[in-house]
Amino acid sequence: MFDLEKAIREWKRDLQKHEVFEDGLIADIEVHLRDAYDAQRKAGLEEEAAFRMAVTQVGKADRIASEFDKNRIVKLNRRSPLRPGRFMPALVWNYIKTALRVIRRQKIHSFINITGLAIGLTVCMLIVLWVADEWSFDRFHANARQINRVYRDESATNIDATSALTPPPMAAALKSDFSEIIRSSRFGYWQIPLVAFREKSFNEPGYRHADPDFFTMFSFPLVKGDPETLLTDPYSVVLTETTAAKYFGEEDPMGKVLTVNNTFDVVVTGIAEDVPSNSTLEFDLLSPFDLLLKEYIGEDNRDNWGFNSFSTYVMLPQNSSGDDFNQKLKGYLQKFGSEDPDELALQPLTDIHLFSNLGHDLRNRGDIKYVWIFSILAIFVLLIAGVNFMNLTTARSANRAKEVGLRKVVGADRSQLIRQFFGESVLMALFAFIAALFLLEILIPFFNAISGKHLSSPWQNNPLILCGFLGMAVMAGIVSGSYPALFLSSFRPIQILKGNMRSAGANSLFRKTLVIFQFSLSLFLIIGTIVISRQLSYMRNIDLGFDRDHTIHLSIHGELLEKYDAIRDRFLQNPEVLHVTASMALPTNIQSSPGTPEWEGKSPDTKMEIKADFVDYDYIETFGIPLVEGRSFSRSYATDEETAFIVNEEAVRRMGLQKPVVGKRFGFWDIDGQIIGVMKDAHFQSLQHKIEPLVFKIFRPWLRRMYVKIRSGNISSTLRSLEKSWNQMNLGYPFEYRFLDEDFSDLYKAEARLGSIFQSFAGLAVFIACLGLFSLAAFIAEQRTKEIGIRKVLGSSTIGIITLLNREFLRWTAAANLIAWPLAYFVMRRWIQKFAYRTNITIEIFMLAAMIGLAVTLVTVSIQTLKAAMANPAKSLKHE
């Protein structure tokens, strides 16, 4: 018997196999089937036949289903009217509230998170400011691209030697010989003069000399004076605003007369703005170069092509290349001295600060290597801070799974959640940015102190950089928020709300790699810091071979040189004064050389450059230089001032002289003299250099500095009584002295600076790496909560669990050591090799760094693991 209802049920079951047939649709078609069946029955068919007809009439289920399917695709592509809009303004406040709530709820984590990112941003900003400053050097000149410095290439006689110093006639000669040179100017100084206005007088180390083209070539803005006519009158001077204020206060300086060295007067004809700190050319007072010729080195040196003591700058027309011009300069010097094998070449002004490695160059230059190193460091620091931010946020994500689930259930789609989490990370990044700006304000003075810069905060004059920083912060927020955003939004609501939190094991390798990487970086910096500080202390404590303690020195320029003997006699009356002597160069850094000397038995092809200093009697005694042969300079030998030389052992070795050396003929320039003594080798140069051949000769007209060796007892009272004697002599110069020790430290200023920069970065890197470890430890502890619970229930001790969790971190620390050690070894070995006298890079340094790293790791990680291990297992197991 045919059962209609049963047949319909079976037919419906067939439809239900297709997902698209929702219940409503099936009901719809069912009614249709029944109508059709009724119609067939009316037409007179049997029940079963009528049903079959009706089914055929309705059609095949899969064909209808595929039509419905097409509708479904259309539906997916369009938003159904029930879906929420892409952006719900009403929810914005909710997002902010949620973000703030998350920040508030997890105070410590938010604090660490924001602090880490803030520190990363601060370091990055500092470095950006520093790099921008380094790049800005000399670029403020309107003609910066056209200005070049002329240098001498001495490679014909001296391998790889160059010199930035040129003779007085060069600037004018080049300008008249080459039409390409539109302007030229010399720039230099000869001594530190005493400048006086009425009762005020100062020694002026910033007194420079230049040619009339100077102010039209370089853009040093003038407050007063005409750039076209300035520096034409030899006895004129241009002051910077600060210098003018120092002498004249509120008075108008124009036309006022300053007295130099108590011997000649100069008239103030112009006032320039203070020289910016990013200028390689520096001056406080600027007079014409002619003044230098007339008053200091003599007019006869005006055409002396051998007097290489000044810089020469030339300006080319626009769009002309210095390289082409260098070709024209080939052989130019031979025009003036047929035996001069040196070549001239141009160096762009903008290269001087970062790219110059010429001999006798300006001091306090930068180095492009450091610019790169620090730029890379900045990127690393920001990267690491971002990764830590990411790790920490992801680690905390389990707590927010329910929120995600609920949001999804009430209709949030994934893109909305992604935007919500991005919004949160950008918000955090903005908090970090604000914190970073404050930190930056605090740190800039410290940074200036260690780096010797004059950086100002971006608020003051650099809105563009500030905007850049804001962009950087937002980018950091977006990038570091990307992983948490994608990860959190991918939670499946059903699973979360059921309580199954899936673990994110997929990216743990990535995370671990980053932690190892940042730890390696920290270790590298720690090792670097140790090596640099060891080398520094080695250099500071090495026996130089002469005695520099308790010695002050004073400049004896101008009239003081004439009165030197009187001053010396007066000082020697003081029982606390042991010795008084003088020399041309400071004994801490003797650099000048008279070229190759002549000596008895010299073979014609022997070449030996010798360093020389011109000294006074008692020099050997004052500095306690031991003699291995012969005697010191003595007033009892009338010829000592003319023909006596004292050489060092290295010179004797290189000249190949046999004992007795004393009495051998020796000389340089046209002096035919003899060696009266041989001194033990000592370090009269920075320890970067090997001890070179050295000779001392008495030459009193060239003495520039006077040395007073005093007893070690009451130094300050001795200095006071010396000042009193000085003032009683009415010399007209202030009593300005320095300790020789300070100059010695100055020799290693660059290294000391590098050391302190390394130290600060090492500190920061360790701190940031700690944040990274902390976040990873937190993440892992979170992931293994249940495991820890079970272990505890089964009888594990707290210690056992801490060991278990820490073991993994120790493995990573070991891996970081493996990476950092060889890297640090090679880099630091390269650095230390520039010192002729150096400490060894020993295994202890590496061990020490490893120990520090280990200690830091254990402390950081244990804070987290201890918390995890102490947790009540009942609690961790309950939240299923």
Place this chain on the structure above:
Amino acid sequence: MISKTLMAASTRPIILAILSRGENYGYNIIQKVKDVTGGNLEWTDGMIYPVLQRMEMDNLITSQWKLSGENRPRRYYTITEKGRKELASELTGWRNVWQALNRFMTPVPAEEQ
């Protein structure tokens, strides 16, 4: 017989035209089509439901479950304002096509050749 493409193109205007005379349900719509065309338009009954669903998604018609005379719940479809506009524009379209066809098929005056 009518080609498949023409069938596909005409389904929607025909349904709209039927509904423009008053609400109706699936089975009845099919019956009306069959009555009017005398069986020249061969529709598989079930295929009307996806079309109706799609038209409802496009807001041309709306639907409502109602109890009919035989005590069977049926889904009744009603044409919307948008549907009426659609029908009007479809009609213009079809008329244009029809006129074009007519023009070409009627004998052409000599001067136009």
